[in-house]
Amino acid sequence: MPSNELQPVQRTTFEAEVSSNKRKSWALVGIVFLVLTALLYVIAAVYTGASSIVFIIVGLLFSSAYVAVTYFYGDQIVLSTTGAKPIDERNPKHLFLKNTVENLAFAARLPKTPDIYVIESGALNAFATGRDPEHASIAVTTGLLNTLDRNELEGVIAHEMSHISNYDIRFSLLVAIMVGLIAILSHMFLRSLWYAGNGNSDRKGNVLPLILIGVILAIFAPIIVRLVQAAISRKRESLADASGVKLTRYPEGLASALEKIKTMEGRADAPKLNVSEAESHLFFSDPVKSHLDGLFATHPPLEERIKTLRAM
16 A cells, blocks of 8 residues: 555644644634624614624623533533434443444543444434543444444444544534524524514614625525535545544445445435434434535545545
């Protein structure tokens, strides 16, 4: 195997990627903070007649509280909404999953073995969540446990373990929080315009430019955040594939798992996961398909991932 093909999985590269991922996480927070401030400014001007500093401060405090709560408890929310349950060690497959996670956590030098969950679903998928390696969880579907062999399962778990060690889980959690917050505020503002239309004509004339700005922000802010999410997430998925191979030293295991997922997803009767668009980027394979996947896709195409792995 040519040495230049190994370069993306060098330790120094991983350390640089971890630092880069942390910077991008905070950059995303900064972008969303600016968008929030602009939205709150417009809302204050439309409904109070001026750029009320008090209104903006209260709005930012509320948004900060929302972010803080979901940052510390967001992983539990995701586990709950996806139907993930703690493993039952009396189940041989669950016990095997636990041993696999523990071995790969040790290989990845994580400070703590992630908590392990299972989702009752025939779909072939998995995800990792949490805010850092000390507070991380891994969940897999029963379909994945029942379909993949040992090497394939190790490949998928190694991929998710890499998301944890590379701090991808922090970025993914922040993305889910920010997309949700921007969507909520934008929706509230657009719905509130029905009430804004009941004011007098002079008032409507004064605030019309601000309303137009607010509408533009409310429509495009969620799109901008999603585009940021998609662009960075695709790179993180490719890195996690390479990082997973570094742990298992067996690229065919992960490639074969992706091939089985591709075959399953191509079936008309393929089981589906009940997952929201805001959570789909967390998963090993995107469980939410749409006609806009080319623009908003959070994962590289399965064929591309398989080809890259088999070229290692």
